[in-house]
Amino acid sequence: MLQLSVIATRMLAIVILTAAAAGASAFAPGTEAEIRERIAPFGQLRVLATEDEGDTAVAVQREPRNPEAIYNQFCLTCHQSGVAGAPLMTADAWAPRIAQGIDTLYATTINGKGAMPPGGTCFDCTEEELKKTVDWMVESVQ
Ligand code: HEC
Structure with missing residues (x-):
């Protein structure tokens, strides 16, 4: 048992x-x-x-970041509120900027302009990433 x-x-x-x-x-x-x-x-x-x-x-070397993610992390701070005269994300605010030509917008974003620091505060962004982010902003306001 x-x-x-x-x-x-x-x-x-x-x-x-x-x-x-x-x-x-x-x-x-x-x-x-x-x-x-x-x-x-x-x-x-x-x-x-x-x-x-x-x-x-x-x-x-890393994968390029998504333009929208870069915008949200770095650019939105000023461009959402218009801090220091940053053009707001509206078609009206951007029309005269866009009229300058995309190459001007790339150059001012990379080098900075007025109250906007070089790279729009994204100091580790590549030029390519900044250009894509500018493209994204321009497309977003149209
Ligand atoms: C500290 C605030 C601030 C941040 C952060 C910022 N911007 Fe700006 N941005 C400005 C201001 C202010 C202007 C207007 C500059 C002027 O015309 O004197 C401007 C203008 C611009 C313009 C128009 C330039 C032109 O030649 O008319 C572009 C494009 C732009 N910003 C892209 C970006 C991008 C892309 C980012 C993020 C990577 C960014 N900005 C982050 C403040 C900022």
Whole structure:
């Protein structure tokens, strides 16, 4: 009788362990590709040699950011409220700006103008990101 209950207990343990193992597989870490994607670094740092040998410049390589995200993070502060005479996001406010030509808008955004600091306070934005953000702003007000 004792023997029987030991066997029954062991069988129960096996059933529980099997069920636990089956449950655990629901939280499997995924394929190797999925794991690599999850733990991939956000950006890569590459040290670039400049024309002047021996001198080096550091460039951060990362995916370009979304223009709307850049606008919301950096530009909205002034352009939503008109701080310091920043053109509000309306067609009327932007018409004379747009009339200057897109290249002027790119240049003033990159270099700054009046109360607007260079890069519109996005100091780590690339020129490409700033241009895309200007495009996005111009499209948004039309
Ligand atoms: C600190 C406030 C401030 C922030 C932040 C800011 N701007 Fe401006 N922006 C201004 C002001 C003020 C002007 C008007 C400058 C003038 O005409 O003297 C302006 C003008 C502009 C113009 C028109 C330039 C022209 O030549 O007429 C563009 C384009 C522009 N901003 C884009 C941006 C973008 C893109 C960002 C974010 C990356 C940004 N701004 C962030 C204050 C700001």
